Amino acid sequence: MTDEAPKEEILINVTPREVRAALLENGILQEVYIERDTRRGLISNIYKGRVSRVLPGMQAAFVDIGLERTAFLHASDIAKKALPDGEQAEQSAQDIRELVREGAEVLVQVVKDPLGNKGARLSTFITLPSRFLVLLPGGSGVGISTRIEDDNERLRLRSLIESLQGDNPQGGIIARTAAEGASEESLSADLDFLQKLWTSVQQKGRESKVRSLVHEDLQLPMRVLRDLVSTDVERILIDSEADFHKLQEFTRSFLPEVEPRLELYKRRRPIFDLHGTEDEIRKALDRSIPLKSGGYVIFDQTEAMTTVDVNTGGYVGHRNLEETIFRTNLEAAVAIARQLRLRNLGGIIIIDFIDMEVADHRNRVLEALEEAMANDHARHQMTPVSPLGLVEMTRKRTRESLQHILCEECPSCSGRGFVKTADSVCFDIFREIIRQHRQFTFDEILVLAHQDVIELLLDEEAGGLAEIERQTGKSVRLQPESLYLQDQFDVVLI
Missing domain, CATH: 2.40.50.140 (Nucleic acid-binding proteins)
Known part of the structure; x- marks a missing residue:
């Protein structure tokens, strides 16, 4: 087995209760499929x-x-x-x-x-x-x-x-x-x-x-052989000997022309370390994707749609601004097409390319995007570049995106993508103390909050805290809680 990357290859990684399959083109990860015993796909059942x-x-x-x-x-x-x-x-x-x-x-x-x-x-x-x-x-x-x-x-x-x-x-x-x-x-x-x-x-x-x-439809390894293997796929590597023999039996019965391309991966190095596949999956969960030129692309996935924003970043070009923008958009078009497949983003997708003044540049960027999407297994439709530089497209969504499979909603921000600043939490605490003072009778107030909030109350907001004590006529005791999130607090009446 050589380290030279075939034109196309499929890597199948089998671990207890999870199977992953990756489709690579010239050593570059294009698509990844994940199936877990606790979360098997239902399509075609x-x-x-x-x-x-x-x-x-x-x-x-x-x-x-x-x-x-x-x-x-x-x-x-x-x-x-x-x-x-x-x-x-x-x-x-x-x-x-x-x-x-x-x-x-x-x-x-x-x-x-x-x-x-x-x-x-x-x-x-x-x-x-x-x-x-x-x-x-x-x-x-x-x-x-x-x-x-x-x-x-x-x-x-x-x-x-x-x-x-x-x-x-x-x-x-x-x-x-x-x-x-x-x-x-x-x-x-x-x-x-x-x-x-x-x-x-x-x-x-x-x-x-x-x-x-x-x-029930076939399990992931068999589905991959049935649906993804084309004449361009030169080899299929699998790191489980038991599953390798199962695939051999399957191909002998149904796909005899595929059997010679099956290989059992025996190296000690994990199979998804080949061509940096594991790293590419990890990067596909990032919001920002850097471009070689110095620009970058931002992906924001919501329930309604996915928005993609292209920025020049540190790329200053060599000729003029229009040429710089055009080159950045061209590189971004290829990167976006690959990320849509890799992340399995579907539904409505809005791509905000950097505004281009020259009509020929807009057409060439759209052609580059369409060409890069040509090998996508999911059906898609695309509109021309709008006067605002936006490309509207749809991509068929049948299974969950990579982010939804591997990640869950952030418990700190409940999926918003942000949390209140420590300053804002301090003012929330002041308002809550005043509200409690107007409704209940008490002798002392205990505030439980994140360490950063407590430090702010003792430092920059010490004057505000003193004013609250003057208004209520009660002393306020502060206690940091290491398990509290930054925007979480409790006001306890004693």
């Missing part, structure tokens, strides 16, 4: 649920599938007939009340993981993916991935799949990007597997109890 509530005003229904929160099912994601036997009509009606009723049993598939306080999003249009194909039991026809650009190859795949389906197709078929160049035997084996799988899902759907899992 199929459940037999019961409609618990229908909301005509939202054209949606809430479905109990046995999770902590009821899941959300919109009218647009419901086929005309969505029964446990899996028989679904292709056309869907508009009124939710014509599609489902409270108490009805439905066979549904998770299309979006629970995010924040929102439950999972469901669909009755079941999709079953394999290596080369995706089966749509409720659909019809043949679709080809838009990433297969060669017209002759698209025509070959379409005619080949149609002939394999015969006169009685069991649903629609989509040829995935990996199907490019696939042989007739491989496609036939995939189609046969998917049809058998759907028959099994239908049978389990009829026999399963309500609020139960009918079909």
Whole structure:
């Protein structure tokens, strides 16, 4: 094994109760996937649920599938007939009340993981993916991935799949990007597997109890091989011998062309230390990302949207201001595209590039951003640069972002990103003492607060404290509390 980075490689790190997978391009981390036993993703899982509530005003229904929160099912994601036997009509009606009723049993598939306080999003249009194909039991026809650009190859795949389906197709078929160049035997084996799988899902759907899992998607290592391995991936390294053998068996059965690229990582150095992968994950949690030129990019992730701000920082350029701004924006466009994938940021994204006066510069920056996003596995849409220098885009969000998986809300500021200054807390304490004095009778006041607040009360705010004692006619005793946060205090009446 050499240290030279292949064009693309996948690193799989297995530890007790957690599996991580990283996709690298030319030694640079592009995407990371994390799955924990206590927090497994639900996407593609199929459940037999019961409609618990229908909301005509939202054209949606809430479905109990046995999770902590009821899941959300919109009218647009419901086929005309969505029964446990899996028989679904292709056309869907508009009124939710014509599609489902409270108490009805439905066979549904998770299309979006629970995010924040929102439950999972469901669909009755079941999709079953394999290596080369995706089966749509409720659909019809043949679709080809838009990433297969060669017209002759698209025509070959379409005619080949149609002939394999015969006169009685069991649903629609989509040829995935990996199907490019696939042989007739491989496609036939995939189609046969998917049809058998759907028959099994239908049978389990009829026999399963309500609020139960009918079909679970593959575990992360297998999903990575199925969904991420392309002809560009030169090797897949995994650091667990037991899981390596499982992947070997999986590839022999379903992905024989991938097996030669599997390697067991045996070095003593942790696998995610290769190419600084661990450090890159750590940096992806930072708010600010430095650029090589000296500029930097700020990422602010909120529930409503993600905002990205580009700044020149210490970059002064060599020619003029416009050229400096243009070069910074070009470098930032590439960095932003990579960070969106790595952080798995989805939903509405607003990018505030530095204002550019030259229209050609704005167009070239947008082209650089689109080119850098070309390999993104998530579907996205982008608008031209606005007169304010903003680029509005959306990126499909199906699973939680890296920050939401690895981090939690700050207990000090409750997710605000800031805390009150010690000065502000002192004035809060003064107001609280006056409020208590007007309502209760007491002999002495004890103030418990953070050490910095106590020191400020004894120093710069000593005059204010003396004035409070004069107004109330009571003495104020101060006591520092090492476990208190800076904006936390208690006023105790004695």
